[in-house]
Structures are given as C-alpha cells and as structure tokens.
Amino acid sequence: MVRIALFVTCLADGLFPDVGRATVRLLERLGHEVVFPERQTCCGQMHTNTGYQREALPLVRHHVEVFEPYDLVVAPSGSCVGSVRHQHAMLARRAGDEHLAARAEAVASRTYELSELLVDVLGVDDVGAHFPHRVTYHPTCHSLRLLRVDDKPLRLLRNVRGMDLVELPDADQCCGFGGTFAVKNADTSTAMLADKMRNVLGTGAEAVTAGDASCLMHIGGGLSRLRAGTRTLHLAEILASTDEHPAVAV
C-alpha cells in the first residue's frame, strides 16, 4: 500500500468534484491510501500563463508548503502537473528565491499526473475498470507535449472491460482552450474547438475522455451548446467505473 497525497486542482475542486471523487475511489480500490491536504488551493498556472508572475509566486510558495511533507503527490491534470514541474521553480528563481526554487523542484519530482502515477509508479495498466460505452480519447496538449505521457492513458483505457475505444482523428491538435486564450482570443479558440468537435462527433463516440478537466470543460461546453448528445468524462471517471459503481453522466 502506498500513501498518496491528492492535489485535486482548483478546477476539479470547485467545478468538477466528480473527477476528484473518482481519483480517490480508483486509488483506494487499488489498495492505496489517499490523503487530501485540505490547505491546498491552486498551482497558479492561470496567473503565470497570463503574465502575472508576481501574483503567481504566493501560490507557488503556498503549494510547496502544503505538499512538501508528502512522498507522493498525484493530480488528475496534465496541465497542473506541467505547471508544478515546469514553472514553479522558474518563478521562484526569477523572483530571486533560490531556496524556494529548490523546494519547488523537490515537490515537483514527487508529483505525478494520474496516468503517470498508475503506469510508472504503481506499475499497473489494467485497473479493473468496466465501462460498456463507445469512447474516444483526446490527449491534452500539456499531457502530450509538456509531460510526455505518451500512450500511458491509452494503455489504461484499452484495458477497460466492455469499452469500445475509437481513435480520434487529428487527436494531437489543440482543442483551443489554452486558459485565458479561450477568452482573450475567443474567435480563434472557437475555430479550433469547431474542428475538435467535428472530429469527436465523427467517431460516433458517446463520450470523449481526457486527462484534464479544463480541456474537457472547453470541449464539453461546445458539445453542450450544440446539444450534440456526446458527453465528456475525465480519464479518472472511466478508470474508476466498475460494474457495481458505474460512472454517471456529468
């Protein structure tokens, strides 16, 4: 049994609690102990990526303080783990705080995205899930190109019982979310989303899944606006789904 601290991310905490609950259920089902450091808030990615590095710094400091005591941290988000791994130490260093940078690097080295934790750390690619639906997978940009999770999520998904996993055309193309990009450049973002939705709908899938609630919020927001009848489900929700406890619609 491994003790794992859950960094649920602010988005999942406030808007998509099912993602956090599914992550807990999944890891507990695999026999591990999950703890939730309740003082956690946000990794500061939105601030950093919008140019507000000064405002991001207190969030970095807070994140490091909260997660420093734990040997293993998991987040159901490629993007937030990307921020912890690639931005926290950089922000501290630019602010001239070498000590914080070193601590941030230490926390980052123990922080994993969900599929990384399962496949690389816990050594499982079959979590015993059951999800009898047609599903397509969108590999989010930061999982793919910042974390290089490669085919880990797909290996996990291929072992889900009863699931018809269909390939998403142009899967590696960005859905157009990009944090505040979706608002600052709403027209371009929507043009990107339109192509992503066309590809998703073309697969005939009942659900599109991904490792990031943020990208799913974007794709799902578009599908919902169109009343497309295709839902979004986080990777954790599918992996947590079993015969006894099936994933429910979000």
Next chain:
Amino acid sequence: MTFLGMPAYAPRGVGALRAEEPFPQAARTALANTQLRRNIGHATATIRAKRARVVGEVPDWEALRLAGQQLKAATMARLDEHLERLEREVTARGGAVHWARDANEANDIVTRLVQATGETEVVKVKSMVTQEIGLNEALEAAGIAAYETDLAELIVQLGHDKPSHILVPAIHRNRAEIREIFLREMGSYGLPAPDDLTDEPRRLAMAARAHLRQKFLTAKVGISGANFAVAETGTLLVVESEGNGRMCLTLPETLITVMGIEKVVPTWRDLEVFLQLLPRSSTGERMNPYTSAWTGVTTGDGPREFHLVLLDNGRTAALADEVGREALHCIKCSACMNVCPVYERTGGHAYGSVYPGPIGAVLSPQLTGVEDNASLPYASSLCGACFDACPVRIDIPSLLVHLRARHVEERRAASRIPSAEALSMAAASWVMADPARFARAERAGRAGRLFARRGRIRSLPPPLSAWTTSRDAPEPPPETFREWWARTRGDRA
C-alpha cells in the same frame, strides 16, 4: 522604460513589424474568410505531412536539433566577435561592409548604393529582412523599382498584397486567384502573361519564368538577404528552391546583401548541422535544390561589386533579454507556423508583422518593444506544437509566457491605475493564497448556480461572456470536492 545606452527597438513608421490592429480583431476578420481558411488549411496540412516524412527518416534528428540549439547559443554569446571577424574576411576578399543600426539606416545605405550605380531597377532574391525594413517601399520613394523574383513573392507583389508566411508568402492564394493576378498585372511590370493562361501549375510557372527571365537578363543590380554568413571565410549563403536566387546572385554587376546580425555562424562546420535541419524543416525536402555561396568578389566571375549591410533593427535589444534572446536562434524555416493551430486558422496577415506564426509572436514584440505588439504573445493556446517542430529547439511556449509577463510588468510600470484584468488577477491571487478565503470563494461561486438551467450556463457577464458566446459553462456543483472530503473522510489529512 528606456535609458541612455540601452539598445534601441526597431523604429516606428518604417518597415513591416507592427500590426495596425490587435491580433484578436485581425483574426476575427481572417476567420470569416472561408477561401483563406481553405487555402491555408490545405497548404499547411500538405507541408506538415512532407516535413513529418523527411524528419522521421533521420535517426539522429533529436541530436541534430540539440546541436543546432547549442551552436546558436554559443554563437550569440560571442556575437560581436563573430561579426567583426565576418567584416574583416568580407573586406579582405573585396566586399564592402556597412553597419545599419535600424531600418532607416539600412534603407538609406541600400538606396545610396543603388543610386551610385545609376540604375533604376533592381532584382531581388526572396528575403525576409528586406521586407522587415520596408526596403522596396524606400527604393520606390527614390524612384527605383525593385522586382521580386521568387515565384510566390512575385504573386504577392503583382497582387499588391502582403506576404502571409515566411517560406510560402502566397500561401493564402489558390491557383485560380494567381491566374487572375498574372493576367491583370504582369503587363504593367514587364512581359505580360499569355492570353490563354490557365490555372494549371505548369502554365502558371512558365508564365512567371518568361516574365522573370527578362528581368534577370537586364538587371544590373541584385539585392538579397542571407540564410547564413560564415565568419571564418566571409562567405554568404542563400538556400532556395527555384534558382531565381542564383540568377540574382550571379548575373548582376552589383550585389547588395542585407542581413540581420543574428545570421552569422562562426565556421563552415556549423553548416553541417544547419543545412540538414533547414530544408527538412522548411520545404520538407532532404536537400533544397539550390544552395549558393559567395565570398567577396572574383574577377571575371559574378558581380564586380559586393556590399554587405549588417542590420540590427532591435536585435541587440532582443539579445539583452536573457530569456527572450532565444528567439534570435530562428533559422526562418517556418515549421512552427505549419504546425500551429492558431496560424492554420487565422493565416499570417492577422499577426500584422512580416514574421507571423509562433516565432513571429515572440520575435516581433522583441524587435519593436513588447508594447508595440502587445497582443502577439497572447496569440497562442500554448499547445507546444511549435516547440516540438523547431529545428533549433526554441522553447516558444516559454518565451510567450515570458513576454506576457514583460507586458504585464511594463503596463504596471507605465500606469498606476491597474487594468480590470490586473485587479481580478490580484484578487484571485489573494484569495487562492489562503485556504479559508479560497473555500469561502468556492461557496460564493455557487451563486453561479443561479445562472444555470438544466446543468448548464448559457450566458455569463463580461469578460466571461467571451466564453459563453460559443460554449456553455458548467454549473457549479452543490458540493465542492473539499466539502465532500470533509463530510466523508474528514478524519484523514
């Protein structure tokens, strides 16, 4: 903030580095142009596939990229020494070297050099840097006609258009449009297009060939840019596909080359790396058809006079930014724009600068000063496809984030009144730095449920209305994750 001795940005009022309107507005116009979307979508998909094929067959591609990155970084660290070496070697071999602080100085130098020959027409090799400084316009103002000889640049020039891509500047045009431009415009520039011209690619190319041949054979002055300059021998290189470059470099009596100071490489050995990286990344070819190299002047062979204009135009200012300087490593292959989901949909004109796409979004603001191109660093979803494609491993997403921070800090320094965005970012930071405040804010956010109908929110107030114009927003749940945790497993921490 500027102070004495600080390197200058590219001047306003000359050249093509600054947009007339911010990216989001320009993009909106471009996105509505269905023909443009179709042309660019088709062209970028084709080049992407070609590039992927020829890059995939190189077993040591990643090692080559790493070498390219390191060679560029090492060269930039001693740029002054390499440039002085280049000047010495070019001069020793009969060339003349001119230093231009900015676009105005470079345009003046070239204009005077052409005037000294007594000619009123020049032929040009495709060159980004002469477009950056607006050389054609400056020459025209002095009564000198500059003829573009690259096929795509010819299309752009005849169409009174602007380039929208650094490698294939007429990427936004299709065959039918090109035929129409040739028929309408060629006659007023020289040999007209044949009346029975069709939009068959071969027929279009033959029309351009006949039109250009006349220019090559009569021009006494050629103007080029440079892909590389080898400091150790004073050799300039142009890498091209059509052979028009070689015509311009060899037939005229006088050759004038304008080159950004970042293009120098110390030795011939460095080219081993770059000449493998460049063609595969740009045209998707193993080797480009024409690589021309010339060193000073040679009696009885090629131009009798050679001038090299070394241009700064904001490059030293970019070099002064320890993070941003990496943008100067660019070898202008255009792989980043071909893989960019933003560029693919908006095209190059939306960026407003002669350098579009991801690299343009980090290069243009550094040459002009961030405030003169403030919307460009935000013209990206930070998806990272550009970084993966870059042959010299420029970390464009990190540079974009860095330039966004520069923009925010410069705004802060310039005005004591914070923007609405700055206020909300500061407020969010204050809330999120404290767990109790954060939990209270989450509970307050539940008021968002009032906007919701059947689990979705169709309309939110500004600035979030930009989200809900095309996307529903999720309804805040009745219970946050941390509330669920406290209720079900509150005894664990």
